[in-house]
Amino acid sequence: MVFSILLFAVHTAAYATLPSSEMEERRLLTGTGRRLVFNDDKICLPEAPTEPIVLTGVNMMFILGKSDHELEEADRSVSAHLPRLSMVRLLANHWLDEPTWTGNHASDCYTDAAPFITNECLRFFDDILRWSTTELGGVAPAWSVLTGRSSLAAGDGGVELSVMHNLTLRAQWATMWGTIAARYADWDNIAGYEVLSEPRDDSDPEALRATLQAACRAIWSSDARAACIVGPARFYNKDMLSESLVLSGGPQILAVNFFEPKVWSYNNDGDGDVHVPTYPGLYDCCAVTDAVRKRQVCGMLGKTCPAAPRVLVDKKWISAELGRLAEFASHVGRPVWIDQFGMQSTDDAALKAQAKLYLSDMLSLANSMRLHWNYWIWRRPQPWPCGEDGDQSKPSFALLCQKNDGTYQADDTKLSAVRAYMPSLRTAQCAELDPAADLQSLPNPEWCNTNRDRRRSRELCEAAHVTVYMTPAGRKMHRCVHNSVANECTMQQEPFWCLRVPEPSVCELVRPLTELRQRRQWCATDPERRASKAACEETYVRVWTGTPAGSGVSYQEVRRCVYDDREGKCFMDNSRAFCYLP
Numbered sequence: 001m002v003f004s005i006l007l008f009a010v011h012t013a014a015y016a017t018l019p020s021s022e023m024e025e026r027r028l029l030t031g032t033g034r035r036l037v038f039n040d041d042k043i044c045l046p047e048a049p050t051e052p053i054v055l056t057g058v059n060m061m062f063i064l065g066k067s068d069h070e071l072e073e074a075d076r077s078v079s080a081h082l083p084r085l086s087m088v089r090l091l092a093n094h095w096l097d098e099p100t101w102t103g104n105h106a107s108d109c110y111t112d113a114a115p116f117i118t119n120e121c122l123r124f125f126d127d128i129l130r131w132s133t134t135e136l137g138g139v140a141p142a143w144s145v146l147t148g149r150s151s152l153a154a155g156d157g158g159v160e161l162s163v164m165h166n167l168t169l170r171a172q173w174a175t176m177w178g179t180i181a182a183r184y185a186d187w188d189n190i191a192g193y194e195v196l197s198e199p200r201d202d203s204d205p206e207a208l209r210a211t212l213q214a215a216c217r218a219i220w221s222s223d224a225r226a227a228c229i230v231g232p233a234r235f236y237n238k239d240m241l242s243e244s245l246v247l248s249g250g251p252q253i254l255a256v257n258f259f260e261p262k263v264w265s266y267n268n269d270g271d272g273d274v275h276v277p278t279y280p281g282l283y284d285c286c287a288v289t290d291a292v293r294k295r296q297v298c299g300m301l302g303k304t305c306p307a308a309p310r311v312l313v314d315k316k317w318i319s320a321e322l323g324r325l326a327e328f329a330s331h332v333g334r335p336v337w338i339d340q341f342g343m344q345s346t347d348d349a350a351l352k353a354q355a356k357l358y359l360s361d362m363l364s365l366a367n368s369m370r371l372h373w374n375y376w377i378w379r380r381p382q383p384w385p386c387g388e389d390g391d392q393s394k395p396s397f398a399l400l401c402q403k404n405d406g407t408y409q410a411d412d413t414k415l416s417a418v419r420a421y422m423p424s425l426r427t428a429q430c431a432e433l434d435p436a437a438d439l440q441s442l443p444n445p446e447w448c449n450t451n452r453d454r455r456r457s458r459e460l461c462e463a464a465h466v467t468v469y470m471t472p473a474g475r476k477m478h479r480c481v482h483n484s485v486a487n488e489c490t491m492q493q494e495p496f497w498c499l500r501v502p503e504p505s506v507c508e509l510v511r512p513l514t515e516l517r518q519r520r521q522w523c524a525t526d527p528e529r530r531a532s533k534a535a536c537e538e539t540y541v542r543v544w545t546g547t548p549a550g551s552g553v554s555y556q557e558v559r560r561c562v563y564d565d566r567e568g569k570c571f572m573d574n575s576r577a578f579c580y581l582p
Contacts, residue, residue, distance in 0.1 A: 034188035034476065034495060035225040036143065038251040040333035042370065045425060047496055054367050055143060055191070056422045057087035058378040058399065059340060063094060064124045065107045068381035071128055074400055074408050078378060079136060080507075081399070081415060084422035087143045087191060088132055089339060089374045092125060093117075095176065096153040096161060096169075115179040116172040122183065133189040140425045141497070143191035145229060146180065155200030155233075163196070164207045170214055178218030185223040188476060192227025192253060193219050194339070202233035202240070209244045220250035229337070231255035236339065238325060239292045246332045253372075254334050258341040258362075260321055261288035261313050265343055279354040280314035288313055315361040322362075326369035338366065340376040342397035345411055352413045359414065363421035375399065375418050379408060433465060433498065439480075440467045447491070448480035454489040458482040461489035468495065506575070510540040510558050517542050522572070523561035529570040533563040536570035543572075 037044040042052040058078065063069035078085060093109055094100040095117065100108040109121035129144055136142040152161045153173065163170040177195055184190055195215040199208055216228035228250060232240035238256035245254060259265040261283065285298035286305035294300035298308040311317065329336040341362070343355050366373050379400040399415045400408045439446040447466060448454065454461040461482040468476045475498045478491035516522060516539050523529065529536040537560070544557040559572040 033184070033186045033190060033223075034141075034497065035223075036191055036227065036251070038227065038335070041329040041335050043253075043335050043372070046494070052370055053086075053425055054370055054423055055087040055337070055372040055425075056367075057085045057089065057142065057374045058082070058418075059089045059091060059374050059376045060378050061380070062090065062092040062124070062128055063100060063107050064092075064109070064121055071131060074379050076131070076135075077400075079142075081410065082419055082422060084419070084424045085137065085142055086140065086422065086425045087145065087372070087374060088136060089145045089147055089194070090128055090132060091147045091149050091197070092128055093121065093146060093148040093180070095148055095150045095173070096157065097149045098151045098156055101152055109176075112172070114172075114175065116176040117179060122180075125180070125183075129184060129187060129190070133187055141189045143189050145191050145194055146184075147194040147197050147229075148177070149197050151200065154196055154198065162201060164199075164201055164204065164211045170211055174214040174218040177215045178222050181219040181222035181226060185226075190223075190226055192229050192251065194229035194255060195219070196230065197255075197339075198231060198235045198257075199233035200235070205233075205242070205244050208233055209247075212245070213247050213249075216247050216252070217249055224250055227251040227253045229253045229255050229339075231339070237290065237292060238321075239290070239296070241325070241328050241336075243332055246334060252334050254329070254332075254336050255339040256325065256336060258322075258338045258373075260318075260341075261311075262290060265341075278351075279358045280312065282310045282312055285309065285311050315365070318358075318362050319365050322365050322369055322371060325371055329371070336371055338371055338373040341373060342376040343414060345396050345398075345401065345414075356413055356417045359417035360420070363417070367421055367423065375414075434463070437464045438467050438477075439464050448478075448489045451489075454480065454482075455487050458484065464489075466491060506558065506560065510560060513560075514539045515542050516540070516561070523570045529561065530568060533565065536561050536563040541572055 034046060037046055037049040039050070039052075043055060044051055045053060060075060060078075061069055062071065078088075094107060095109045097108060101110070109117050111118050125146065129146065132142065132144040134141075136144070150163070150173075151157075153163045153169065155162055155164065159165045161169065163173045177193060181193060195212065201208070212228075212230045216230070219226060219228050228247065230245055230247070230252070231254060232238075232242065232245060234240070236255055236257045238258060238260075241254065241256060246252070284305070285308035286294045286300055288311050289297070294305060299306050325336045325338075343359070346352060346355065363373070376397050378398065379402070380396055380398040381402045396411075399411055399418065401411060402408055435441065439448065439450070448461065448464060451460075454464060461480050464480040465477050466480070468478060476495050477498060478495050480489050481492045482489055516525070523536065523539065523541060526535075529539065539561045541559050541561065542556050543559055559575070561570055562573045563570050
């Protein structure tokens with residue numbers, strides 16, 4: 001946390017050091033955080049506003065005051081496990097949410113005093129977003145979605161606690177979202193705000209639409225370029241997507257769940273009947289989907305499912321299910337995001353292989369159809385353990401699951417499949433820019449309009465740029481542009497990013513090499529390595545495996561074997577690295 005707090009100080013210091021005479025440049029640095037670009041159903045990076053991307057990532061659950069649901073080292077390790085992760089869904093805004101409202105309300109964010117969110121929660125969000133928007137992401141900065149989980153306000157609390165029916169509460173809820181959007185309007189790498197996860201009440205579609213529109217307008221009034229994210233009742237049911245959810249006034253993303261087929265994701269049909277899932281596999285029609293499709297497709301009456309044809313669940317079946325989502329996105333001109341999908345853990349080797357195949361088929365199809373996705377869930381503490389020692393009584397969807405002794409272990413089957421289908425969003429590295437032309441890097445830092453010569457010369461002005469601030473992933477910059485009428489050299493309104501090209505880490509370099517300790521050898525054990533630089537430096541040593549600094553994540557300390565030409569020796573490099581090596 002020390003580093004992220006220091007980084008935030010640098011961020012805000014950039015505003016404080018602006019010369020008072022340059023009010024226009026001050027204005028450009030306020031409320032213009034780095035945001036995605038939305039072109040109908042396509043999402044683009046601001047550095048490449050016409051090139052569609054697919055955002056991929058994981059869900060993370062945070063709860064104020066709950067020690068096992070606060071930001072910890074296991075969360076900070078996500079970029080090491082998933083270096084191409086590009087979006088994180090942060091379930092942190094628990095506002096009239098049953099798990100946090102029950103009892104003394106200490107963990108809930110609702111308050112009946114304006115702006116209807118507690119200061120403790122706002123500071124809690126600050127800490128989480130400070131990390132996720134500046135440190136998260138391996139090859140490029142990741143995008144953050146701040147999610148509001150409000151089970152009581154979404155319908156579980158009855159009419160009095162429902163933002164769809166209690167108009168006073170709805171107004172408070174919309175004010176709360178406007179307050180949050182204003183607070184982070186100048187923070188970079190905010191994808192948007194998910195306002196109501198997940199609507200429970202499907203009795204009045206028009207009331208739901210009016211409710212969602214109120215929150216989205218409040219967000220857009222504070223941050224016009226942030227996405228407002230909404231989904232259908234009940235529980236983001238993908239089969240209930242409709243044009244009534246298409247709102248006006250700003251960027252929008254439509255969210256749906258994809259725990260499909262139910263029998264596969266949950267190891268049962270949703271009604272408590274346990275099955276042994278296989279993929280590909282033939283299933284009863286009513287075993288592969290939820291109640292809506294059971295009625296629509298299988299002809300289910302009440303709780304009775306007639307003898308409908310059996311369904312072959314394979315890649316073709318998944319393609320048809322996802323294809324309907326992609327067609328809807330294209331039809332309404334809004335991107336569709338699978339906010340949650342996942343599979344429960346298994347100890348069975350055959351099922352693990354099938355699970356990997358299922359995830360590979362599903363994610364390759366989602367990527368090809370430009371459906372954005374976030375896996376459910378990154379980690380879950382007790383009481384959602386890993387099901388170790390054959391105990392499947394509490395199976396976990398988590399990629400990083402907590403064992404009975406409190407430490408975490410990675411589910412390598414699911415993790416490797418998810419990692420494989422995360423596309424890299426690394427953009428151009430700004431190689432054409434002259435580092436010497438960065439006015440903030442001068443011995444006496446300047447802004448575009450500081451120098452008289454730049455104010456008089458378009459050539460001198462537009463050869464320059466300024467770095468506003470830096471993050472671990474790169475630099476946020478503005479080009480200087482000339483106004484010949486006013487004889488001014490000012491910052492271009494839209495910022496752009498120059499991402500750092502990361503040097504290959506020790507962890508990346510050793511992946512293709514031969515590990516020696518599994519052969520009970522060290523670097524100098526073999527005479528061939530002592531005699532050959534090539535043979536020596538094709539190897540490394542895994543010195544130690546464990547859980548450093550109480551991180552709860554299993555890592556290995558590795559050291560490369562290096563060759564000394566003068567002495568003809570193959571020895572361990574002094575530099576060490578802790579690597580996650582699946």
